[in-house]
Amino acid sequence: MLAIEALTRRFGDFTAVDRVDLTIPTGQMVAVIGRSGAGKSTLLRMIDRLIEPSEGRIRFEDRDITALKGASLRHWRRDCAMVFQQFALVDRLDVLTNVLMGRLDHTPVWRSLLKLWTGDDKAIALSALELFDIGSLAANRAGALSGGQQQRVAIARALVQEPRMILADEPIASLDPRNTQLVMDALLRVNRDFGITVLTNLHSIELAKRYCDRLIGMKAGRIVFDGTPAELTDAAVTELYGLEAADVIEIPSAADPTPDEIRAAWDAARAREPV
Amino acid sequence: MPTALPRLSDDRLRPLAAAYATSLAAARTRIWIGAGGIVALVLVSGWFAEVDLVRMFGRIGTFTDYIGRIFVFDNGDNVGRFVLVAPGEWMWGLAHWSKLILETLLIAYSGTILGAIGGFVLSFMSARNLGRAPLMRGGVKRLLEICRTVPELVFALVFVIAFGLGALPGVLAIAIHTTGALGKLFAEVVENIDMKPVEGTTAAGGSWWQTVRFAVVPQVLSNFASYTLLRFEINVRGASVMGFVGAGGIGQDLIEAIRKFYYADVSAILVLIILTVMVIDLGTERLRHRFIAREAHA
Amino acid sequence: MSVVVQTAGHPDGPISNTRRVRSALGPAARAARPDLERQYPEIFAGSRRDRLTTIGVVVGLVGLFAFALWRLDFSFARIGSGLVQLAHFTTLMLPPSSGTVARFWLFLNSLGETLAIAFLGTLAAATFAFPFGFLAAKNVVPQPLVHFFTRRGLDTIRGVDTLIWALIWINVVGLGPFAGILAIMCSDFGAFGKLFSEAIESVDGKPIEGVVSTGGSRLAQIRFAILPQILPVIAGQVLYYFESNTRSATIIGIVGAGGIGLWLTEAIRTLEWQQVSLLVLMILVAVAAIDQISARIRFAIIGDRRLDL
The missing domain is CATH 1.20.5 (Single alpha-helices involved in coiled-coils or other helix-helix interfaces)
Structure with a gap:
């Protein structure tokens, strides 16, 4: 369980995240929604300690995340994987090495620096890639892949960290609709099959409603909405987005599966194919 | 778990x-x-x-010894003491050396100016995209190649014989080398410009020189200036050793001090040269950032 | 309307040409000029101010140049007689010749020595400068003092010309090519340290963040996020320096640090002009060959990207 208390971050005079309180039980798939600049990204980055909080506390089970340093901080980052909007892969390295980066904190320093990964690590990385149907790309350079493929590599990297939780910072903002679905499916799969908590920033309310169990709405650094997709009424959206509301509410077409249908399809797929 | x-x-x-x-x-x-x-x-x-690594490690002590030795007085009242103990005595030739350093800077400056002018003219003639006759382009390219491949000191050696000792051969040697180096860099800049304005100016009836003046020069000027400043930095270093072959500047005194084992003088002149180079580097760096900023602004 | 008028009637306009037949626009615009000047004073005054700045800069540059010529005792008589001399030398240079065959082999041998000096000097400099590049990079060592002193130290070493280093090393290891290697190593050490640190500072931060987010240590960040990005850049820079060192290695022979420069100096001092031209020719060919090879290797390593030097 992740518990955040009065978390605040200021940049000069500007308060990006303002006394946020939040509790996320293990295994939830949560979307953080809101306009750009609402503090969503800062919140996620603080949880992975890529940005230092100005005030407040983050706890994960019995660990005080805000107090971690050195090796214990690296252990936390291993347990809490992050997926970035711009993928954050090393373009010049091959895909498998990029995924194996997720094993860094499982591997002795000297072995990792010489790229002496164990056979086990390689097997895990390949399995993760194959999980997202990109095992055949293992030897390609990461920079040569399409955006959707790169993001799946990034999710595979997150997965081989064997994390408790995955943070995804606008994972689909740089992708086209088809890849958007592939990547969101991948995240959902990580959540449903492995019980990993997923906390993701999303710009699209539709996607958030379709894929997530719980939505958290942020505005000017504060949480102004916290509830299930069903509870997010048009009025709440207008409250969150103001004049932009019309842009983010899409009229669902008949062809789009409803959230329940997606979940049902997943459950069926899982029943068919034991992993 | x-x-x-x-x-x-x-x-x-x-x-x-x-x-x-x-x-x-x-x-x-x-x-x-x-x-x-x-x-x-x-x-x-x-x-x-x-x-011969054995000899190298056997004598590595000599190197540190030498470095140590040049910072110690080798004669006078303060024999054997660190030079900073008596900075006045260490820098006894300051007035004379400053004059020579000024001369070095002026050699570098006038060589750079002459070379930049030469490189400027020749670069437009050798750029692939400005439609000059291939024969002339090839010829200019070869000329630039010779100018930058033959080291400036070799030019200086020959010029000292032709023009006599002094700063003149130094300036000419640096000017020729700079023409070659800048001509090539300038030509590369010119070859990378946006060709649409060139078409526009040609379409408006401009001659070749007018096209260069109004469509090319505005695009390349800040890059040219930045490269020229960089070259000036390099030329200050180059001018500091021109004196080794009698072509003016501080080098003459430095090589004498080294050859005649005036240890403290070696360090004094070296320190002056290094300080000058650093000041020039900082100054040109600042100017170059301004050019680049202006470029980004435009 | 006014925009059109200004373009057509502007005295600096690229297409203004008095001999051309004018449309009625020209006279109309000239008649309207006082009004236009009142309406857009900043346009007419602005161009004047820009022009003054330009003139100021040019006058400053030319003035300093004139001062330099005066201070350095330039005289046209000297330049004239020198040029005559040069022309005379040039005729004496043809055809290039070494005199004897044995001497030609000597030349060739010392040319090989020159290439060896350039190669080993560059390689040694790059090897030693590599760790210092990291030390001097702000994004690896966020400690401003360390950064400052490393940078200044590298600058100091860089400020001393290769020839001066050669003279110093001759005192240590004696005359010969070994001193030349050490000289090139020293002066390039400073340059490489600076270039490497700049390459490291300009790496893309996203991969670093990616490695941090997996729990990677500082070493892992360098190894997996920084190194793959900078290695091709560094390889390109080292090759470029090898090219330019081939040029500078030809002159360190002037002070006795090995290579073909020794023969070149000898030939110039003894006025053996045919030998001079042969030696220069040999250097040109060698440098052109090295340029070709290294350009090809560079292309293979970094593709068509232009070097940031």
Whole structure:
């Protein structure tokens, strides 16, 4: 369980995240929604300690995340994987090495620096890639892949960290609709099959409603909405987005599966194919 | 409890791992061949250049000894004491040396100006995209190549014989070398410009020179200025050794001090040169940032 | 309307040409000029101010140049007689010749020595400068003092010309090519340290963040996020320096640090002009060959990207 208390971050005079309180039980798939600049990204980055909080506390089970340093901080980052909007892969390295980066904190320093990964690590990385149907790309350079493929590599990297939780910072903002679905499916799969908590920033309310169990709405650094997709009424959206509301509410077409249908399809797929 | 990732069965894993290994094998072989080539070259060069590491390590003490020695007075009242004890005595020739440093800077400056003008004119003639006759372009390219390949000191040696001792051969030597170096860089800048304005100016009825003036020069000027400043920095260094062959500047006094073992003078002149170079570097760096900022602004 | 008028009637306009037949626009615009000047004073005054700045800069540059010529005792008489001399030398240079065959082999041998000096000097400099590049990079060592002193130290070493280093090393290891290698190593050490640190500072931060987010240590960040990005850049820079060092290695022979420069100096001092031209020719060919090879290797390593030097 992740518990955040009065978390605040200021940049000069500007308060990006303002006394946020939040509790996320293990295994939830949560979307953080809101306009750009609402503090969503800062919140996620603080949880992975890529940005230092100005005030407040983050706890994960019995660990005080805000107090971690050195090796214990690296252990936390291993347990809490992050997926970035711009993928954050090393373009010049091959895909498998990029995924194996997720094993860094499982591997002795000297072995990792010489790229002496164990056979086990390689097997895990390949399995993760194959999980997202990109095992055949293992030897390609990461920079040569399409955006959707790169993001799946990034999710595979997150997965081989064997994390408790995955943070995804606008994972689909740089992708086209088809890849958007592939990547969101991948995240959902990580959540449903492995019980990993997923906390993701999303710009699209539709996607958030379709894929997530719980939505958290942020505005000017504060949480102004916290509830299930069903509870997010048009009025709440207008409250969150103001004049932009019309842009983010899409009229669902008949062809789009409803959230329940997606979940049902997943459950069926899982029943068919034991992993 | 960390999440355990399911591992694929071995028979599904094996082809994937094998495919990965074969894809990397080629790259790995290339790296080994490259490394082997470098090692072989090192051995051959080492043999050619009479590298003697034993002698090197045997005498490494001499090097530190030398560095230590130039910072200690070798005669006068303060023999054997650190030079900063009596900075006045250490810098006894300051007035004379400052004059020589000024001369060095002026040699570098006038050489750079002459060279920049030469490079400026020749670069437009040798740029591929400005439609000059191929024969002339090739000729100018070769000329620039000769100018920058023959080291400026060689030019200086010849010029000292032709023009006599003094700063003149130094300036000319630097000017010729700078023409070659800047001409090439300038031509590259010109070849990378946006050609649409050139078309526009030509379409408006401009002559070749007018096109260069209004469509090309505005695009390249800040880059040219930045390269010229960089070259000036390099030329200050170059001018500091012109005196080694009698072509003016501080070099004459430095080589004399080194050859005649005036240890404290060596360090004094070196410190002056290094300080000058640093000040020039800082100044030009600041100017270049301003050019670049202006470029980004435009 | 006014925009059109200004373009057509602007005195600096690229297409203004008095001999051309004018449309009625020209006279109309000239008649309207006082009004236009009142309406857009900043346009007419602005161009004047820009022009003054330009003139100021040019006058400053030319003035300093004139001062330099005066201070350095330039005289046209000297330049004239020198040019005559040069022309005379040039005729004496043809055809290039070494005199004897044995001497030609000597030349060739010392050319090989020159290449060896350039190669080993560059390689040694790059090897030693590599760790210092990291030390001097702000994003690896965020400690401003360390950064400052490393940078200044590298600058100091860089400020001393190769020839001066050669003279110093001759005092240590004696005359010969070994001193030349050490000289090139020293002066390039400073340059490489600076270039490497700049390359490291300009790496893309996203991969670093990616490695941090997996729990990677500082070493892992360098190894997996920084190194793959900078290695091709560094390789390109080292090759470029090897090219330019081939040029500078030809002159360190002037002070006795090995290579073909020794023969070149000898030939110039003894006025053996045919030998001079042969030696220069040999250097040109060698440098052109090295340029070709290294350009090809560079292309293979970094593709068509232009070097940031």
